[in-house]
Amino acid sequence: MAQSPKWRRRAALALGGLLIFWALAWALVPVIAKSQIEKIASAKLGRAVTVGGIDFKPWSLELAVNDLKIARQDSPDAQLSIQRVYIDAELESLLRLAPVVDAVALDSPEVSFTHLGDGRYDIDDILEKLKSPPDAKPAEPPRFALYNLSLSSGQVSFTDKAVGKTHELRALNLSVPFLSNLQSKREVKTLPRLAFKLGGSNFDSAAEGTPFAQTHKTEATFRLSNFDLAPYLGYLPASLPYKLVGAVIHADAKVAFEQNPDTVVRVSGVVTADKVRLLDKPGQELLAFDQLKISMDDVRPLAQSVRLSSIELTNPALNISRDRAGRLNLLPAAEMDATKSGAARTRIQGAKGQNDAQKEAKTASKPPPAPQTPWKVDIASIAVRGGTVNWLDETLAKPAQVKLGAVTLDASRVAMPFAPDAPLEFRGSVALAASATVPATLNFNGTATDQTLSASTTVAAWPLSMAAKYVGQFLLPALGGQLDATLGVTWQAKPQAIRITAPQVSLSDVLLAEGKTSLVSVKRIQVDGADIDLVGQSFKAAKLQVIQPKALVDRDADKRWMFDRWLIDNKRGTCRIKNQQTPKLA
Numbered sequence: 001m002a003q004s005p006k007w008r009r010r011a012a013l014a015l016g017g018l019l020i021f022w023a024l025a026w027a028l029v030p031v032i033a034k035s036q037i038e039k040i041a042s043a044k045l046g047r048a049v050t051v052g053g054i055d056f057k058p059w060s061l062e063l064a065v066n067d068l069k070i071a072r073q074d075s076p077d078a079q080l081s082i083q084r085v086y087i088d089a090e091l092e093s094l095l096r097l098a099p100v101v102d103a104v105a106l107d108s109p110e111v112s113f114t115h116l117g118d119g120r121y122d123i124d125d126i127l128e129k130l131k132s133p134p135d136a137k138p139a140e141p142p143r144f145a146l147y148n149l150s151l152s153s154g155q156v157s158f159t160d161k162a163v164g165k166t167h168e169l170r171a172l173n174l175s176v177p178f179l180s181n182l183q184s185k186r187e188v189k190t191l192p193r194l195a196f197k198l199g200g201s202n203f204d205s206a207a208e209g210t211p212f213a214q215t216h217k218t219e220a221t222f223r224l225s226n227f228d229l230a231p232y233l234g235y236l237p238a239s240l241p242y243k244l245v246g247a248v249i250h251a252d253a254k255v256a257f258e259q260n261p262d263t264v265v266r267v268s269g270v271v272t273a274d275k276v277r278l279l280d281k282p283g284q285e286l287l288a289f290d291q292l293k294i295s296m297d298d299v300r301p302l303a304q305s306v307r308l309s310s311i312e313l314t315n316p317a318l319n320i321s322r323d324r325a326g327r328l329n330l331l332p333a334a335e336m337d338a339t340k341s342g343a344a345r346t347r348i349q350g351a352k353g354q355n356d357a358q359k360e361a362k363t364a365s366k367p368p369p370a371p372q373t374p375w376k377v378d379i380a381s382i383a384v385r386g387g388t389v390n391w392l393d394e395t396l397a398k399p400a401q402v403k404l405g406a407v408t409l410d411a412s413r414v415a416m417p418f419a420p421d422a423p424l425e426f427r428g429s430v431a432l433a434a435s436a437t438v439p440a441t442l443n444f445n446g447t448a449t450d451q452t453l454s455a456s457t458t459v460a461a462w463p464l465s466m467a468a469k470y471v472g473q474f475l476l477p478a479l480g481g482q483l484d485a486t487l488g489v490t491w492q493a494k495p496q497a498i499r500i501t502a503p504q505v506s507l508s509d510v511l512l513a514e515g516k517t518s519l520v521s522v523k524r525i526q527v528d529g530a531d532i533d534l535v536g537q538s539f540k541a542a543k544l545q546v547i548q549p550k551a552l553v554d555r556d557a558d559k560r561w562m563f564d565r566w567l568i569d570n571k572r573g574t575c576r577i578k579n580q581q582t583p584k585l586a
Helices: 004-045 092-096 124-130 230-235 334-350 352-365 464-471 562-566
Strands: 049-057 062-071 078-089 100-117 145-160 165-180 193-198 201-208 217-228 243-259 263-279 285-300 305-314 317-322 376-393 400-416 424-432 441-448 452-463 478-492 497-514 517-533 538-540 543-551 574-577 580-583
Parallel strands (some): 317 376
Antiparallel strands (some): 049 062, 145 165, 165 193, 441 452, 452 478
16 A cells, blocks of 8 residues: 555656657647658659648547648649548557558549650659669568548549540549458448549449448449440550550459458459450550450459459460561560660679679678568469461561461469469360361370479371471471371479470471472381480480382582582571572572
8 A cells, every 4th residue: 555656656657758748749740740741752753742731649640631732743733632631540550560550531632644645644754753673672562451441522634635635533432441461350430332423424333231340241343344445545655565455344343341250352253355456566466355254253462362263265366476686576675675684794794703702791691581472373274265376487588477276275273383282284276277188286285383294295287398487597498298296295393304205206298399309208207106305315216117218319520419409508698509609598
């Protein structure tokens, strides 16, 4: 009892200290925060950022930023203004070293931006400043728990100077119960909703089901039908590596919010894209397909988890080309990246002797980077039907073109990371378009992981003339014939092994001809039981059979055999034929 006054004094001092701290925070935080927000945001964005005022309640960690504005690049008018930003933070944020927020509200945000033409916008300078540096190392995704998010009375004005038209989105209201990748349960008061007015159309999608408080679960349904993207594709940034020129979107999806017991945001449903066309940078068609259908079982973006029941692609047409400089249209930035890599390697090698010791010292002093959490992807089935592939190679003197049709592919148990005990299974087929009376086909099937591959392939009636222009770089006579084969391929990463088995390989009606003159012909070449170890550099075959070989054999006055005249001298850019220097053929 004697110590009671002492504890009372301590409690009174603690309470007084807390009240003083609250008073100082209430008075000083708004002034300091306003100054720092305007200073740091203006420097980061390269635009004038102003704040009308800040209210802060330290006893409840409630913060309200009023009249936040970001000015235009060339005038003091606001490009973005928000009447009020309200944040209700929690002390749990200090314990988790990550933001835990009970409520976030944006009141009356207004944004306006302008399309200047050719994929350029008046906010390009902001986007450029917000880009990550090219040498930035990937970091672990930030951890957060945001609850009761709302945006009310939003407005977006988009002016297209290229066509003299303005698009307006009004009455934008968005409510999200939570977005969280932390296991933190907070009281949920908000039901999911998206509503807006675009032009003369109204859209409103609200929650379905029982109140969240009773079941700790609610969901919103979003439906979209025959949404043609064509009128809006001209607004895509010009910096994109490919150009989308057509697509029609359909969606029937559900977004579910659960706290039972974990906090989960889950997306499910079906999304379909029809009549899609994609151009490469020069403006040539790269990819087109009739339909891409994605059926989502359970997509959890905040948990980096994707589970799809199926992906179906119908009638895709892929055009792959390689220009005279060797650039593939699939990789428009490949040359630039290769140049940068080459220059970087040169700089590194030149300074290697000077910097090795410094690098080792820095590496030893720095802690190892935190391991990144990989995305988990699980796809039950993938199906491709009616595909075509066109290949054009302009690196040759005479461009080579190959057209493949009737492409089919079925894959199951597709998972990333790979599951060693459940390998990916695949099978498919492809045919040579416009082939002879007997169609040239290739069928394949197998299993694979990131460490192993086992596949078998059957090739039927494949014409050797398909490779004529590639062979023509080295050999003057025209090549003809037909390939039939049954092949098997196995690969493993550790220990490294690549083995090709061929129960039977048959070359029929092989012919080397110069004009109408047959130089070499073989009725049939057959190899049975072949086994090739690429790593061990060994070849074995049970049987080799050559049927009806014929050849025109001669030697000219300079004692050169006929096959020496068939070869193209790539060093001199000439072909050796009939003792004459003739232009290189291909």
